[in-house]
């Protein structure tokens with residue numbers, strides 16, 4: 524079983540995807556106190572809660588696969604796009620990964636980020652990351668994938684996935700998963716019929732109630748409150764969950780249900796990220812934090828499919844290698860027979 528180390532682990536969505544594909548997470552790091560509470564309730568590995576900048580590589584156990592959905596505000600269209608120059612230092616965190624890659628030499632690196640990472644600063648940001656990894660010997664693959672096309676999850680969520688291999692053979696055998704049909708419906712995930720806690724509904728006294736009534740006409744889709752108006756999204760698809768939903772009423776996905784207009788519950792937000800229904804939401808973490816954690820996380824089935832593709836590449840390369848040995852042994856036998864070697 525290949526050992527993974529998870530950086531910027533959040534609530535561990537990437538960890539779940541790799542574990543479901545058969546990998547073992549032996550180390551995880553996350554410094555946000557609230558996300559750590561959620562992580563600890565749902566994962567067995569002991570979480571390192573230090574700022575990663577304070578963690579010497581010598582204190583990280585050896586591992587084969589680096590997992591990292593590193594902070595993306597600096598690269599995101601929704602943020603200020605300051606990239607590596609981000610004044611809060613968030614753009615520089617890639618270089619912590621670079622430091623750990625240099626010291627630990629994991630054979631595989633998996634990175635996840637916002638789609639805009641590729642286009643940021645006219646492609647310069649991604650070129651820097653790419654050449655940093657190539658300079659350390661990694662062969663790089665990357666692909667932008669939408670959860671509704673690749674994860675059978677009805678969320679419009681495009682993310683870039685980067686996979687790097689030290690081994691040329693495994694790299695040659697790797698390809699990202701293909702698209703699959705979307706069979707899961709928003710109605711399988713969100714409660715349109717039964718009632719949830721009263722606090723999620725907007726009563727007639729809500730300041731935006733008239734706007735909701737005017738804009739939210741269908742029970743077939745998911746809406747978003749955009750400060751002053753309701754935005755309708757593609758039919759039967761949830762818009763991209765964001766880290767700032769649940770703060771200031773901005774970007775909270777809304778649905779029209781049999782019992783009225785309401786926002787999604789935190790549980791529904793994790794479910795539309797493909798988390799299992801057994802995922803535990805800690806009682807001592809406020810909903811505003813849970814919304815942020817869900818929005819910051821990943822679509823687990825997409826991660827699992829990529830992790831499976833990594834396993835297929837390793838298996839294929841191993842079988843090519845062992846076939847090679849058989850061929851070599853056969854040749855030796857032939858040679859042995861002919862020339863008495």
Ligand SMILES: C[S@@+](CC[C@H](N)C(=O)[O-])C[C@H]1O[C@@H](n2cnc3c(N)ncnc32)[C@H](O)[C@@H]1O
Nearest residue numbers: 531532533534535536537554555574575592820
């Ligand atoms: C985009 S989120 C990753 C979410 C994760 N992939 C998941 O499935 O939940 C980035 C995470 O990095 C954490 N983070 C940011 N700076 C950090 C630092 N210096 N040290 C450790 N963690 C940090 C944030 O708290 C946040 O949870």
